[in-house]
Amino acid sequence: MQGPSTMSFRQAFLENLLVSLQLQQEHTSKHHSSSLGAAMSLHERKLAVKSSADVAMAAARGAGARWTRAILAPAPSACKVQRCRRIVIRCRGRKRSLPRSARARDGGTSSGGEVARRLVRRRTMALREVIPGGRDAAVDEATLLREAMDYVVHLRAQVDVLRQVSEAVQRFGSSILQ
Amino acid sequence: MSSRRGRITDEEINELISKLQALLPESSRRRTASRSSASKLLKETCGYIKSLHQEVDDLSDRLSELMSTLDDASPQAEIIRSLLR
Numbered sequence: 001m002q003g004p005s006t007m008s009f010r011q012a013f014l015e016n017l018l019v020s021l022q023l024q025q026e027h028t029s030k031h032h033s034s035s036l037g038a039a040m041s042l043h044e045r046k047l048a049v050k051s052s053a054d055v056a057m058a059a060a061r062g063a064g065a066r067w068t069r070a071i072l073a074p075a076p077s078a079c080k081v082q083r084c085r086r087i088v089i090r091c092r093g094r095k096r097s098l099p100r101s102a103r104a105r106d107g108g109t110s111s112g113g114e115v116a117r118r119l120v121r122r123r124t125m126a127l128r129e130v131i132p133g134g135r136d137a138a139v140d141e142a143t144l145l146r147e148a149m150d151y152v153v154h155l156r157a158q159v160d161v162l163r164q165v166s167e168a169v170q171r172f173g174s175s176i177l178q
Numbered sequence: 179m180s181s182r183r184g185r186i187t188d189e190e191i192n193e194l195i196s197k198l199q200a201l202l203p204e205s206s207r208r209r210t211a212s213r214s215s216a217s218k219l220l221k222e223t224c225g226y227i228k229s230l231h232q233e234v235d236d237l238s239d240r241l242s243e244l245m246s247t248l249d250d251a252s253p254q255a256e257i258i259r260s261l262l263r
Contacts (some may be wrong), residue, residue, distance in 0.1 A: 008263050012214065021241075024245070025245060028245070028246070042243065042246060043249060045242040045245065045246060046239050047238075048242070049238040049241050049242045049245075050182060050234065050235065050238040053234060053238060066232065074250040100231065104210065107229060116215070119217040120216050120217045123217045123220035123221050123224065124220060124228070125214075126220070126221075126224050127220050127224050127227075130224055130227045130228060130231070131227065138226060140186060141186065141191065142186045142190055142191060143199055145191070145194040146197065148198060148223055148227070149194075149197060149198050149201055150225060151227070152201050152223070152226065152230070154228040155231075155234070158228065158230075158234060159230060159233045159234060159237065162234060162237040162238070162239060162241065166237060166241045166244060168241050169241065169244045169245065170244055171187060
């Protein structure tokens with residue numbers, strides 16, 4: 001995860017990103033001058049940049065992680081049913097754990113370990129939400145942790161590269177994107 | 179590299195947890211105890227990923243704004259406009 005693999009990742013990510021941004025810039029200036037077709041709103045542009053950054057990051061990562069596949073090939077809408085089921089199950093589970101004070105008064109009928117396990121489960125589910133592909137039931141805890149580590153490392157690089165590109169565009173203007 | 183199927187050992191989980199802790203920013207490492215609970219670490223990781231997402235969001239905002247201010251100044255756009263006049 002560190003060292004040369006990160007450097008070649010950054011390079012590939014930067015190249016992918018610049019290509020996407022160039023295409024986006026071309027598209028924008030074409031429509032601007034032709035007055036045909038709607039120019040992208042600022043919000044749409046921001047979403048395009050963000051999406052380009054994610055795709056560039058996932059593509060540069062290559063094989064060896066699940067989160068990349070989730071970004072590059074998002075789940076079909078058929079999985080919406082599964083997702084709804086999971087949300088309902090999650091909510092039911094939460095309701096069950098709510099009367100914590102009542103249990104404490106019980107005098108330890110539910111062990112501290114059980115409460116801790118419930119907390120870990122809830123936190124694990126929260127983590128699944130923020131990692132692409134984490135919601136997949138096939139991802140066990142160990143895999144989730146490994147995915148989290150990999151994703152964090154690459155997210156950090158994404159932030160760095162985006163910052164570098166912003167600064168370069170600010171300083172050198174459009175020549176970067178031509 | 180397929181790991182053995184079946185139950186994941188506590189050792190494996192602990193190893194992953196300590197590796198994960200090493201990745202989190204220095205400030206949160208100091209706050210959590212050296213023997214931090216798994217749930218604390220999961221919470222930290224979640225929060226860290228969310229903050230990174232926010233940074234990406236802000237930078238995308240900035241970059242798209244910069245790109246839109248460039249459009250008018252872009253030499254290509256100017257050439258095309260002058261041809262259409």
